[in-house]
Amino acid sequence: MSIDVRRITDTETPAWIRTLDTGFLRATPLTEDTLAARRALLEGARVSGAFEAGKCVATFRSFPQQLTAVGGATVPADAVSSVAVAPTHRRRGLLTRLMTEDLAAAKDRGDVVATLVAAEYRIYGRYGFGPATWTTEWTIDVTRAGLDPRWSGPEDGGRIDLVDAEEVRKLGPDLHERLRLAQPGAVSRTDRWWEVNTGDLRPYGDSWTEPFYAVHRSADGEVEGLVSYETNDNWTDGKQPLNTASVNWLISTTPAAERALWRFLCSIDWIARVKTGYRAPDDLLPLLLPDPRAASVTTQADWLWLRVLDVVAALEARTYDATGAVVLEIVDRAGLAGGRFLLDAAPDGASCTPTTRDADLTLDVADLAALWLGDESVARLAALGRVREERAGAARGADALLRTSGRPWCPDLF
Incomplete structure (x- = not known):
């Protein structure tokens, strides 16, 4: 049978909740009171599901969020949560369909990043997410x-x-x-x-x-x-x-x-x-x-995973303690945020612009996410083979720009 991926209707909310709870191995009784409370949690969210013959077989939710960048500026984020696929419908590409549609819509809205807290480590890297904070x-x-x-x-x-x-x-x-x-x-x-x-x-x-x-x-x-x-x-x-x-x-x-x-x-x-x-x-x-x-x-x-949707806005939103410039070649298989960018940064401000200059570093958009909040080391990612130095010493120079004295932290689970 064909599977329809779409926003849910109000009458489909109980079935959506049961599928979500099944995916997270929860057995919460769906009483009138708990259903009303769960509906309240969905207010203002973008709630989607996958349906086969009218039955909900996968769940997905995203909602507006503000994320604090290095230096205290905030950027609009697409917060992803409530991701579950029924155990009978795994390995059919349902999460990919739901995620692809959501990230494209977030990009169109002007969200700078998408965020989530990953229940499993190996799932979200293929969608361009990288771990940006630890706990x-x-x-x-x-x-x-x-x-x-x-x-x-x-x-x-x-x-x-x-x-x-x-x-x-x-x-x-x-x-x-x-x-x-x-x-x-x-x-x-x-x-x-x-x-x-x-x-x-x-x-x-x-x-x-x-x-x-x-x-x-x-x-x-x-x-x-x-x-x-x-x-x-x-x-x-x-x-x-x-x-x-x-x-x-x-x-x-x-x-x-x-x-x-x-x-x-x-x-x-x-x-x-x-x-x-x-x-x-x-x-x-x-x-x-x-x-x-x-x-x-x-x-x-x-803990918090990020997916950069707008490289220019993300790199210009944060502050930098050092002065320097680096050309980044960002690889994005989804085509949402890839390209070559010149970051010219100083303590009094930064600019990030598309460029045709030769790249100093080549990295995946997921690794840019791990670096953006200042927690990860470019040199360490280069040693792991995840960042490629196109110019000798570029990794250490980028670390001087991107790393921060204090580590980022997200106090919340969502």
Whole structure:
């Protein structure tokens, strides 16, 4: 039978959700309440599916997003999510059809990049995506960390207070926006994000567990940090506490707030371990601990993937700490962003223009995505055979332009 790829209708939403959940091995009961919540999450999104004989066999969703580039400018992004193919319809090119149509439409709209968080590593490179940020999770053994057990709050006049979900929904959006505009790799959050992550909207039914929330305020009362965390109840037979505080998310706009929130979590009575959740690889942890070895890495993985749709706009949007020029030959099998470009960059601005000059470097558009936020090394990609030096020394020169002192980070899963 032929398979039709198209936007879904409202009446097809329940079938689309069931196919998505099947693909992600979820068995969420689709009650009237959960269906209403799931519909709310789809508002404003571009929701597509593949249909065979009227039955949904693949799902795809994209939505508008803002992504922060190096230096703090934001670019419009096509955020891709909810990608699933029914196990009965794999290897039929359905994802390729859905992705090709979505990226072409994003290019026409003027989106500079497309973004996603990849469930599987090997899928998205063939569509021009590359891993642009990474994430790390630590587990802190509080008993070994060497922290002062008498700590009772920030020493700089700031304070930490427990708050409820309603207050988080009031304080969180502005705090996150301030963080996002200062953090390369961060993406915009919708009001729905705050509703879901504080339990006001429950798309997965009764699986919600109410967490604790703590806010950090500076000495002058400004909100500089928020954390959401959960705890378990675990004791030894000898009545010694072995409880764990698991961080759902922690955001801050100052190093002082970040340090204070981690110190707070490690000071809670009966907490023997802290699981940090997904953090930037160069997070202040574990070096803020007197004994950094008390924090062991439990996850180290790729996170935000990018697909460059407009090379000129992308390279001109970010800032550069050095001065120099490089000619890049970008190979794009999809024909969306390929060509030869001269990047002429300096701390006071940059220009990127199509050129006929000889290329200094030749690379795939997926590798440009890995380099754009400053995390990856051109020289390392050249050593891997993924970037070809057309001029000796060009890789090191490009690294001087593109790499950044701090690593990009995306706090969000979408």
